[in-house]
Amino acid sequence: MKAYLADRYGGLEVMRLGELPEPVAGKGEVVVAVIATSINPIDWKLRAGMLRFLPGARFPRAFGTEFSGVIHELGPGVQGWAVGDPVYGISVTALGRQGSHAERVAVPASALRRKPEALSHDDAATLTVAALTALNGLRLCGDLAGKSVLVNGATGGVGHFAVQIAKAKGARVTAVCSAANAPFARELGADAVLDYRVDDVTKRDDKFDVVFDAHGHLGFGVACRVLATRGCYVTPLGEPRVLLRSLVQNLFGRRKLLIGNVRSEPQDYAEIEGLVASGAVHPHIAREFSLDQAHEAFALQEKGGVPGKVVVRVTPGRRERRVSGLDT
Ligand SMILES: NC(=O)c1ccc[n+]([C@@H]2O[C@H](COP(=O)([O-])OP(=O)(O)OC[C@H]3O[C@@H](n4cnc5c(N)ncnc54)[C@H](OP(=O)(O)O)[C@@H]3O)[C@@H](O)[C@H]2O)c1
Incomplete structure (x- = not known):
């Protein structure tokens, strides 16, 4: 599958668009077909080698800690979910797991939240982290x-x-x-x-x-x-x-x-979904890029000055909401 990945620790120069083996859903896991994902500082901190002393990291390696998409495959023992369910959630890449800057990502079923219909995949991909x-x-x-x-x-x-x-x-x-x-x-x-x-x-x-x-x-x-x-x-x-x-x-x-760390309990998701649904909180997407343009997306985010979030739209499709302009 297509992924935006790093070949070793370093700066933007170690990253490229490439191929990774298809993820497999292990026990209690699901594979999600990623529709949208976003970029967070943890992605380039890990790429720079921040947690290189922890075991588990293998290259080539895709980062990406939050995503929105649909369930593609269920692993053994997963209950309450079905292939095709719209979900969003978190992929913890710190210990070397492949992340969501890819066409598909395997995560524990416990890391998923059912995506409300009214919440777009683009917005959902900015919420978890x-x-x-x-x-x-x-x-x-x-x-x-x-x-x-x-x-x-x-x-x-x-x-x-x-x-x-x-x-x-x-x-x-x-x-x-x-x-x-x-x-x-x-x-x-x-x-x-x-x-x-x-x-x-x-x-x-x-x-x-x-x-x-x-x-x-x-x-x-x-x-x-x-x-x-x-x-x-x-x-x-x-x-x-x-x-x-x-x-x-x-x-x-x-x-x-x-x-203040990420906390992603069901009540946290429910509260943020409520704030978004009421209009009190609006995820601001400064720019949206395709997976093919992920290098550009990273360069923009790492440069700084971005208002809100940068989203990488992995599955091409109709843009779900207007995004603001940002000079690059
Ligand atoms: N513990 C956790 O669970 C967790 C979760 C998420 C994030 N984080 C961490 O939180 C930090 C922020 O994440 P983020 O996603 O918000 O990053 P971000 O989108 O890059 O935002 C950083 C913000 O800091 C501003 N800034 C830059 N220099 C500044 C200065 N000297 N004084 C005040 N503000 C300054 C930037 O403004 P301009 O761009 O306009 O210069 C930008 O608005 C990162 O270190 C990230 O790793 C931790």
């Missing part, structure tokens, strides 16, 4: 009604969902993004917008109840300068030293250091 990370990270902060939330990296994959979810939960949101994406941040509902190249958010007098660091590089110590006394700092980058610090901080400190 970025939206569920934003949802989970903000949930850890408790009731957001009337609270002030600073979202750092507010217009990227995670950030653009965080702004919309925080607004939907009644928060006042200050978005930190590049100047070029400031109009987009306002469209998302941000009450105030700061340019990270001009405004040093940590030198402001304002205090925030929540600092949601979608970019992930502000750091707890620095964020504390603008964090209210009982405020929460959330990062999606749970590196070991951050994890260790959070354990100590959350035991003894008044401000909380929280790690």
Whole structure:
């Protein structure tokens, strides 16, 4: 089958369109025919060798952690699903599994969610990683009604969902993004917008109840300068030293250091689907590419500046929804 794959660890230069053996559904697994998939920073972090010390990785290797499609094959022991069912979900590639930047992907049946009819495959392919990370990270902060939330990296994959979810939960949101994406941040509902190249958010007098660091590089110590006394700092980058610090901080400190990871329980899917169905959250697809154009898609996403998500449409077909223009 056709896949966009890496031949070894490295930069974009190690990636190419090629062929991988057909995936086989093992016990408790299904093979999904991928219709749409998206690109996340984890894809190029893995390609760069971030988790190369973990066993299991073999090359050539396709990345891609989220997808939407239809069930192609059921493995032994799988119940409750049928070939042809529309699904979306997560393919955990960190341990070397082949990912969803391919025509088909094998995943445990437990990693699937039935796709609501009203949710397009393109939108569904953006939800599992970025939206569920934003949802989970903000949930850890408790009731957001009337609270002030600073979202750092507010217009990227995670950030653009965080702004919309925080607004939907009644928060006042200050978005930190590049100047070029400031109009987009306002469209998302941000009450105030700061340019990270001009405004040093940590030198402001304002205090925030929540600092949601979608970019992930502000750091707890620095964020504390603008964090209210009982405020929460959330990062999606749970590196070991951050994890260790959070354990100590959350035991003894008044401000909380929280790690917001993807959480994909049925109730998480139900909540994000509800927010999307109500119109409170809108997955923003900046550009859509075919699998043949995946190299271009990666180059754009890695360059930065993308408002929202980049989708790779694996199964050619009618574009399901309008996507915004983005100069490349
Ligand atoms: N733990 C988890 O489960 C999990 C899940 C998802 C993501 N993550 C991690 O979360 C991070 C963000 O993911 P993403 O998908 O949102 O990435 P992304 O789409 O590339 O977005 C990154 C955002 O950060 C902004 N940014 C760049 N430099 C900045 C700076 N100096 N200050 C403030 N903002 C800055 C970018 O703005 P411009 O593009 O306008 O410059 C962009 O909006 C990544 O490190 C990713 O690996 C973790």
